[in-house]
Amino acid sequence: MAQPTGAALRTLAIEYKGIQEEPVEGFRVRLVNDDNLCEWEVAIFGPPDTLYQGGYFKAHVKFPPDYPYSPPTVRFLTKVWHPNVYENGDLCISILHPPVDDPQSGELPCERWNPTQTVRTILLSVISLLNEPNTFSPANVDASVMYRRWRDSKGKDKEYEKIIRKQVASSRLEAEKDGVIVPMTREDYCVKTKAPAGNALGSGVTAIVQLHG
Structure with a gap:
């Protein structure tokens, strides 16, 4: 595997x-291992007033050796039933697609990755996608069909909602294991959550950066 550039x-x-x-x-963002800057663990709290309220969804973000010229990948570790999440947990979102001209995709080049994007813009895009899935090119067709039925029925068709509620309840058990308090109100949700002190930019990572400097 290629080593990341300095x-x-x-x-x-x-x-x-x-971000810290x-x-x-x-x-909540932290490194998977203190000596590896190329893999982050992200905990996503379900936004209030959405189906995902009270949820605790963990994902790994992996960065390529030539970041930021190529996009990272995002894979959910927590089960997420969503039109834009593959069965294996991989997130499908335009901002993470390489900047190539592909008319068949239905995406504009400006919607794809470019080196001015950051982890912060990725995270904000993920939250936006949770609330408003892209059903035009779904990664999970069944979830997309269910979501559209739920949306078009204005919530009367409960199949999609029931699956999400079940996954949210399951994710809260994971939060308890991790000792994480999941925000339930908008006020708590808007409190910025820092990673534990032990996951600050460690000396091992600092040494790696200096080595490649």
Whole structure:
């Protein structure tokens, strides 16, 4: 596996430090291993006033060796029934697609990845996608059909909602195991959540960045 460039490590170190100092509301971000800047664990809290309220969804974000010129990948570890999440947990979202011209995709080049994007913009896009799935090119066709029925019936068709509620309840058990208090109100949700102190930018990572400097 190719080693990350020094530029990639420096960029990731800056982004990680920035998110620790100024977290994105509704998320908790930390490194999977303190000596590896290229793999992050993200905990996503379900936004209030949505089907996902009270949910605790964990995902891994993996960065390529030439980041930010190529996009990272996002894979949910927690089961998420969603039109834009594959069965294996991979997230399908335009912002993470390579910047190639593919007329068949239905996506504009400006909707795809470009080096000005950051982890912060990715996280905000994920929250937006949870609330408003893209059903035009779904990763999970069955979930997309159920979502459209739920949306078009204005909530009268409960099949989609029941699955989400069940997954939210299951995710809360995982939060209890992790010792995480899931925000339930809008006020609590808007409190910016920092990673535990032990997952700050560790000396091992600092040494890696310096080595590639």
